[in-house]
Amino acid sequence: MTTPLLEIENLHTFFHTDVGVARAVDGVSFAVGVGETVGVVGESGCGKSVTALSVLRLVRPPGRIEAGSVMRFEGRDLMSLDEREMQHVRGNRIAMVFQEPMTALNPVFTVGDQIGEVARIHAAMSRRESHAKAIEMLKLVGIPAPEQRVDEYPHQLSGGMRQRVVIAMALVMNPALVIADEPTTALDVTIQAQILELLDDLTRRLGTSVLLITHDLGVVAENCARVIVMYAGEVVEEAATTELFARAHHPYTEGLLGAMPRVGGERERLATIPGTVPPPTAWPVGCRFHDRCPYAWERCVAEHPPLYQIGANHVSRCHLADEPERRAHPHPPLAAQRGASAA
Amino acid sequence: MATVAREPPAADRRSPLARLVRDSRTRIALAVLLGVAAAAVFAPLLAPYDPAAQLDIVRLASQPPSAAHPFGTDPFSRDVLSRLLYGSRISLAVGLGAVALAISFGIAVGAVAGFVGGALDAVLMRLVDAALAIPRLLVVILVASLWGTLGLVPLTLLMAGTGWFGVSRLVRAETVALRDREFIVAARALGIPPARLLVRHVLPNVVAPALVAATLGVANVILLEAGLSYLGIGVRPPTASWGAIIQDGASRVADLWWLTLFPGLAILVTVFACNALGDALRDAFDPRQLPRDLVDATFAPEA
Numbered sequence: 112m113t114t115p116l117l118e119i120e121n122l123h124t125f126f127h128t129d130v131g132v133a134r135a136v137d138g139v140s141f142a143v144g145v146g147e148t149v150g151v152v153g154e155s156g157c158g159k160s161v162t163a164l165s166v167l168r169l170v171r172p173p174g175r176i177e178a179g180s181v182m183r184f185e186g187r188d189l190m191s192l193d194e195r196e197m198q199h200v201r202g203n204r205i206a207m208v209f210q211e212p213m214t215a216l217n218p219v220f221t222v223g224d225q226i227g228e229v230a231r232i233h234a235a236m237s238r239r240e241s242h243a244k245a246i247e248m249l250k251l252v253g254i255p256a257p258e259q260r261v262d263e264y265p266h267q268l269s270g271g272m273r274q275r276v277v278i279a280m281a282l283v284m285n286p287a288l289v290i291a292d293e294p295t296t297a298l299d300v301t302i303q304a305q306i307l308e309l310l311d312d313l314t315r316r317l318g319t320s321v322l323l324i325t326h327d328l329g330v331v332a333e334n335c336a337r338v339i340v341m342y343a344g345e346v347v348e349e350a351a352t353t354e355l356f357a358r359a360h361h362p363y364t365e366g367l368l369g370a371m372p373r374v375g376g377e378r379e380r381l382a383t384i385p386g387t388v389p390p391p392t393a394w395p396v397g398c399r400f401h402d403r404c405p406y407a408w409e410r411c412v413a414e415h416p417p418l419y420q421i422g423a424n425h426v427s428r429c430h431l432a433d434e435p436e437r438r439a440h441p442h443p444p445l446a447a448q449r450g451a452s453a454a
Numbered sequence: 455m456a457t458v459a460r461e462p463p464a465a466d467r468r469s470p471l472a473r474l475v476r477d478s479r480t481r482i483a484l485a486v487l488l489g490v491a492a493a494a495v496f497a498p499l500l501a502p503y504d505p506a507a508q509l510d511i512v513r514l515a516s517q518p519p520s521a522a523h524p525f526g527t528d529p530f531s532r533d534v535l536s537r538l539l540y541g542s543r544i545s546l547a548v549g550l551g552a553v554a555l556a557i558s559f560g561i562a563v564g565a566v567a568g569f570v571g572g573a574l575d576a577v578l579m580r581l582v583d584a585a586l587a588i589p590r591l592l593v594v595i596l597v598a599s600l601w602g603t604l605g606l607v608p609l610t611l612l613m614a615g616t617g618w619f620g621v622s623r624l625v626r627a628e629t630v631a632l633r634d635r636e637f638i639v640a641a642r643a644l645g646i647p648p649a650r651l652l653v654r655h656v657l658p659n660v661v662a663p664a665l666v667a668a669t670l671g672v673a674n675v676i677l678l679e680a681g682l683s684y685l686g687i688g689v690r691p692p693t694a695s696w697g698a699i700i701q702d703g704a705s706r707v708a709d710l711w712w713l714t715l716f717p718g719l720a721i722l723v724t725v726f727a728c729n730a731l732g733d734a735l736r737d738a739f740d741p742r743q744l745p746r747d748l749v750d751a752t753f754a755p756e757a
Contacts, residue, residue, distance in 0.1 A: 167643055171634075172572075195647075202644030209643075214636040219658045228654075229644050280644060 115142035116287055116320050117166070117184050123177035124158075124165045126391075133391040135161040135174070137344035143288065148314065148321040150335035150352070152328055152367065156388040158344040159324045163290045166322075167205060168197050185287060203233040206281035208310070210293040212273035216265035222249070222276045223261030229283040248279035252309060271302035278310060282317065289314060290322045295330065307334055328371050332356060337424075340364050343399035344391060346418065350425040360427035362404045386446030398430065405441040406431060474738035479730045486727035490720075494543040501536035506692040508532060519712055526712035528702045530692075537694035538716055544695040545724065547606060548679045552613035553671040559614070560621025561657070561664055567622070568629025569652050579626060585619045591678070598682055603690035609682075613675045621667050628660040662736050669732030673725040680721055696721050 124136040136158045143149045151159050164170050166182060168189065182189040185204065192200065209215040217225060226248050227241030236244060242261065249257035252275040265273055274294065281289050291310060295303035311334050314321050323335055331338050331352060338355050340348040340363065348361040359365050366384035386403040389395055395402055401411040410430050419432030431438055474480050493500065503509065514531040517523055525534035567578040593616050598604055604612065632638055633656070641655050676696075682688035683697025684704065691698065696717040703713025 164639075169639065169642055198645045198647055200645070201642070202646070207640070207643040209636055209640050211636055215640040217637045217641070217655055217659075228646070232644075232646060232650075277640070280640075 113145070114186070116145045116147075117143040117322075118182070119162075119166070120181035120183075122162065122165055122180045122182065124161050124170055124180070125175055125177055127173045127175065128392070131392040134344050134394060135391050136165060137394070139341070139344070139346055141339050141346060141349065143320050143322055145287075146318045146320055147337065148311070148323060148335045150331035150338045151322065151324045151341060152326060152331055152338060153341035154326060154388050156391070157341045158391075159326075159341055160292055162341070163207065163292050163322065163324055166290060167201055167207060168192075169201075199233070202229050202281075202286070203284045204286050205288045205290065206284070206286040208274075208277055208281050208289060208291040208294045211297050212270055212277050213265075213297065215277050216273060218265055221262050221264055222268065226261075226276065226280050226283060229280055233284050244283065245279075248283055249276070251282070251313065252276070252279045254279075270298050271306065274298060274302075274306050275309065278306070278313070282313060282319070285317055286319060288320045288322065290324070292324045293326070294323075296325075296327075303330075310334075328367055340367070343388060343394050345399065345428060346426075347400065347428040348426065349418075350422070354422065354425055358422070358425075360421050360425070360432065361400075361429045362406055362431070363400050364427075366403075385444055398428075401445070403444050403446045405444050406437055407444065408437060410434075471738070474734060477734040477738060480734040480738075483727040483731035483734065486723055487731065490542050490546060490724050490727075493539050494546050497536075497539040497543060501533075501539045503533035503536045505532065505537045505540040505694040516706075516710055525716045526710075528699065528713055529710070530702070532692075534699060534712060534716060537699050538696070538720060540694040541696045541699060541717065542720065542724075544606070544689055544693065545676045545679060545721075548610050548613060549672040549676045549728075551610040552617060552675045553668050555610070555614035556617035556671060557621055557664060557668045560618035560667075561625050561660070563618070564622035564625030564627075565629050565652060565657060565660065568626040569633060569648075569656060571630075571633075575626070579623070582619045582622055586623070590616045591681070594678065594682060595685070595687065598687040603687065606689065609679070609689065613678060617671060617675065621664060621671070624663055624667055625660050628663055629656055632656050632659050665735045666732045669728045669735065673728040676721060676725055676728075680717075 119142070120140045122136055122139045123134070126133040126135055139158070139162055141149070151162065153159050161170065161174070165176055165180075166184075166189070168176065170176060176190070180190060184200070189197070189200070216222065220228075223242055223245040226245040227236070227238070230236040230241040230244045231238070246257045246261050249260055254260050254272055254275055260268070260272075265276070268276065274297075278294075289310075294310065295306050298306060307330060310321070313319070321334075323330070325331060335352050338348075338350060338352050339346055340355075340361065342363050348355070348359070348364045350358075350360075355364065356368070359368055363384070370383055384403055389399070389402070396415070397413050398404070398407065398411040398416050401407040404411065408430075414430070416428050416430050418426040418428050421427050421432050497505075509527070509531045511531045514523075514527050516529050517527040517531075519526045523533050523535065525538060527533055528537070563578060563582075567575040594612060597612055598609075601608065638651065638655055641651055646655070679688060679695065680697030680700070683695045684701045686701060688697055689695050699717040700714055703710040707714050
């Protein structure tokens with residue numbers, strides 16, 4: 112394998128709050144290859160978004176990327192760059208697409224002004240050049256009548272169009288990596304597919320790598336070659352998408368797959384994962400998922416599982432890799448038992 | 455309910471300036487303020503008499519309005535109309551000058567405190583809190599009376615120096631709220647340097663509240679200056695100022711009503727115009743604002 116575009120090793124991002132240290136990202140490692148689209152899935156609060164912000168070093172106090180975290184991008188150590196050099200990376204080499212197109216655009220500037228600003232900063236374009244560039248970008252992301260739209264304000268556009276504008280802003284400098292944090296969550300279902308298709312099409316044509324953060328495995332299945340499943344600040348499973356869907360190993364991944372509706376499947380109730388993600392100030396000892404896991408046994412409460420290699424390019428943070436026979440005996444998880452006795 | 459559910463309005467595409475000009479409040483307010491400004495600028499041409507001249511202390515003192523003296527005369531036999539015209543110079547100069555200074559300084563302090571945060575923010579805002587705990591009028595009266603009577607420039611500086619705290623707090627609060635808004639994070643993610651982020655992305659979003667504060671501030675300073683002059687510690691006599699004219703008739707308000715009424719009206723109308731302009735400005739600079747006729751149509755009872 113050639114050198115990946117982005118390598119994250121042992122990333123720790125902690126928030127030092129009054130109520131304790133929130134270990135939002137707690138030892139995450141992964142890589143994104145050139146031109147590759149990698150999905151990061153998990154529930155809210157599992158550390159996906161903080162991971163994304165960490166890559167751009169945009170975590171604000173009380174959040175901090177802890178010493179020992181390694182992030183290499185295009186052969187450079189991102190952690191050793193000063194703020195000025197980091198500004199040159201942001202928007203230029205790594206760009207981000209945010210979840211809420213309603214709020215990710217500045218309400219007091221026209222969309223053309225905002226798209227153009229990226230070019231003015233990173234490519235030292237004049238106002239006139241950047242205006243032309245903005246029109247070109249709007250055309251690229253499929254906005255009709257770009258010459259007219261370019262001078263409109265964000266509130267004059269629909270949600271889907273706004274997200275196209277956000278994507279246009281991200282792609283102005285033709286970055287090597289686009290981090291898309293839940294890019295379609297805030298949109299209508301009918302628009303979601305369009306936006307994902309657009310993102311996929313453009314990044315494929317431009318050869319851009321994508322880190323696609325989502326809680327929707329359906330999105331991953333359609334767009335990503337490889338998936339990283341995160342839970343409680345950690346990577347719990349990583350595999351090629353087809354492999355993951357065929358042979359999910361971690362019980363959490365199983366749970367996510369079980370919670371996914373299937374077209375043409377039998378009409379049965381969707382499974383849910385009992386309980387919620389624990390607070391990041393107090394991750395459970397042992398396996399962080401043991402409370403919600405239908406297979407958990409004594410070892411899971413006592414011993415934090417490492418990432419087991421369970422196949423070619425397939426890892427899972429679950430002791431079942433060691434004792435696969437236990438998978439035959441599921442039981443109601445502790446969280447569900449507690450819920451039942453409380454009810 | 456049908457009106458609520460209909461298509462979002464074709465948004466107002468006019469520029470803020472165009473919206474402002476079309477607003478009837480702007481027109482009225484500007485007409486008044488331009489009138490006052492014209493009075494101030496052309497006072498020497500418009501005033502029938504020298505504002506400080508005592509025309510005839512025996513025969514022309516405290517005369518009610520007449521053809522020769524439309525606004526009457528004061529107990530020193532000075533022409534009130536002339537004094538009123540010259541007084542607008544003081545009010546406008548002090549009001550605009552002080553507020554321009556105070557707003558600039560307040561925005562700078564508030565934006566930097568809010569944007570940088572941390573210890574700098576804490577120190578600056580505690581100082582502002584402390585300053586706000588002391589009544590402005592008290593400080594102004596204290597300094598003015600220590601000074602004796604004030605010239606125009608010291609008076610303006612005094613008003614500015616005591617007028618920026620509120621603005622800085624306002625701007626700081628807006629900045630803090632904006633700092634974590636997604637479009638600011640998004641702008642940072644696009645590599646926009648902090649100084650530019652502050653000037654280009656944060657400041658325009660605090661302009662509206664700061665402008666409203668500014669116009670209210672002008673009104674406030676005009677009132678404060680009038681108050682000081684009324685107390686006899688404003689501008690140096692015999693300089694005419696609106697407050698000073700009222701002071702000249704203060705002991706006999708019922709008899710010499712014209713000494714209270716005309717400068718009082720001048721203050722009222724000017725302050726009112728400032729406030730109306732502030733409202734119009736706020737609406738014009740907010741591009742999310744719906745056009746007026748549309749608001750009316752939307753909330754009108756259904757036929």
